[in-house]
Amino acid sequence: MIEQQKYCDVCEVFNPDNSVVEMMKEKKLDDDVIYELSELFKTMGDPTRIKILYALKERELCVCDLSELLNMSSSAISHQLRILRNNKLVKFRKEGRSVYYSLDDDHVICLFGQGLQHVLEDR
Amino acid sequence: MIEQQKYCDVCEVFNPDNSVVEMMKEKKLDDDVIYELSELFKTMGDPTRIKILYALKERELCVCDLSELLNMSSSAISHQLRILRNNKLVKFRKEGRSVYYSLDDDHVICLFGQGLQHVLEDR
DNA sequence: CAAACATATGAATAATTGTTCAAATATAGT
DNA sequence: ACTATATTTGAACAATTATTCATATGTTTG
Numbered sequence: 001m002i003e004q005q006k007y008c009d010v011c012e013v014f015n016p017d018n019s020v021v022e023m024m025k026e027k028k029l030d031d032d033v034i035y036e037l038s039e040l041f042k043t044m045g046d047p048t049r050i051k052i053l054y055a056l057k058e059r060e061l062c063v064c065d066l067s068e069l070l071n072m073s074s075s076a077i078s079h080q081l082r083i084l085r086n087n088k089l090v091k092f093r094k095e096g097r098s099v100y101y102s103l104d105d106d107h108v109i110c111l112f113g114q115g116l117q118h119v120l121e122d123r
Numbered sequence: 124m125i126e127q128q129k130y131c132d133v134c135e136v137f138n139p140d141n142s143v144v145e146m147m148k149e150k151k152l153d154d155d156v157i158y159e160l161s162e163l164f165k166t167m168g169d170p171t172r173i174k175i176l177y178a179l180k181e182r183e184l185c186v187c188d189l190s191e192l193l194n195m196s197s198s199a200i201s202h203q204l205r206i207l208r209n210n211k212l213v214k215f216r217k218e219g220r221s222v223y224y225s226l227d228d229d230h231v232i233c234l235f236g237q238g239l240q241h242v243l244e245d246r
Numbered sequence: 247c248a249a250a251c252a253t254a255t256g257a258a259t260a261a262t263t264g265t266t267c268a269a270a271t272a273t274a275g276t
Numbered sequence: 277a278c279t280a281t282a283t284t285t286g287a288a289c290a291a292t293t294a295t296t297c298a299t300a301t302g303t304t305t306g
Contacts, residue, residue, distance in 0.1 A: 029177060036242045037235075038170045045165030046294080050157050063253055076295055078254055083294095088241075097252045097303045107241035112160075114237060118211075118230035119159045169264075186283055199265055201284055206264095220273045220282045 043087040044111065048072070048080050052101075053108060056090060060102035166210040167234065171195070171203050175224075176231060179213060183225035 029037075043049065051070050055061055063081065067074045081101055084090040091104045103109065152160075166172065174193050178184055186204065190197045204224055207213040214227045226232065 033239070033242060034170050034173050034177075037238050038168050038173045040168075040238050040242055041164045041166075041173075041234075042168030043164075045161050045163075045168040047157050047161045048294080050161045050164075054152060054157075064251090073296075074253065075255085075297080078252095079294075082254080099253065105241070105244070107237055107244070110237045111164075111234060111241070114230055114233045115160050115163050116156070118228070118234070119156060119163055121228070121230070171264080187281090196266075197283065198267080198285085201282095202264075205284080217273095222283065 039087060040089075043083060043089060044108075044115075046080070048076070049084060052077070052080060052084065053089065053103065053112065056101060056103050057109060057112070060093070060100045062098040062100045064098070066101070163210060163212075166206060166212060167231075167238075169203070171199070172207060175200070175203060175207065176212065176226065176235065179224060179226050180232060180235070183216070183223045185221040185223045187221070189224070 044053070048070065052066055055066060055069055061069070063074050063077055066072075066081075067077045070077065081090065081092075084101075085092065088104050089108055090101045093100045093102070167176070171193065175189055178189060178192055184192070186197050186200055189195075189204075190200045193200065204213065204215075207224075208215065211227050212231055213224045216223045216225070
């Protein structure tokens with residue numbers, strides 16, 4: 001076992017004491033959290049939804065506002081808003097036949113800012 | 124035109140002066156930036172890649188480290204690393220036959236933290 | 247109640263995506 | 277030169293996704 005030399009200390013499964021694998025595994029996030037985290041980012045990983053969130057950053061808007069603004073069908077917008085709603089990125093308020101959407105909390109804006117910083121970094 | 128009552132001030136296309144549409148359109152982000160931003164979030168929107176980034180947060184690791192750590196084939200890991208590389212989330216360094224990957228900058232960690240805050244908020 | 251409007255929803259379709267498998271490239275040791 | 281190891285790559289396949297279309301729900305006005 002020992003004479004079988006390995007070059008990656010973590011791949012070294014024959015020497016548990018020196019293994020980083022276990023260390024990492026202890027520190028690992030709940031699978032639930034990892035899943036939710038990836039769902040959050042996935043939700044923000046679509047141009048249409050980015051545009052919706054960017055618009056809602058300014059003020060609350062109803063479906064037809066967004067539809068007009070982004071030049072897309074109300075149906076398409078509504079579908080995307082449902083995804084944003086399910087992931088708690090937007091909340092809504094009904095007024096007559098209109099439904100006004102707004103950002104659910106300010107984490108979204110922070111994520112936005114951080115993302116922009118990363119994107120605009122090397123230009 | 125005027126007698127056609129509308130309930131969403133933004134949808135009101137017949138009165139440009141009072142329209143919020145134009146205002147928003149002026150403030151709108153470059154399509155390039157929106158695209159890149161959504162690509163960034165899309166990149167972070169996968170459980171495997173989240174796990175990779177979370178592991179790299181601690182220290183640099185090579186492909187077989189990650190493969191061992193996440194219990195996945197080197198091929199699968201390599202494919203995901205390519206996506207992370209293309210989106211400038213990780214950088215790499217070659218040493219012998221190994222390729223060590225690490226986080227490209229600390230925006231990733233900030234995004235991580237913000238995302239976690241959002242996810243863990245209501246529990 | 248009927249007509250118009252705002253939104254939501256389900257099915258369908260085209261496009262994208264993650265993993266697997268097989269094969270290729272590259273580096274190190276014998 | 278040969279073998280073992282580390283990584284990359286391309287094709288293939290199943291699964292997911294965004295938009296469109298048609299239709300349904302709910303609300304307001306006449």
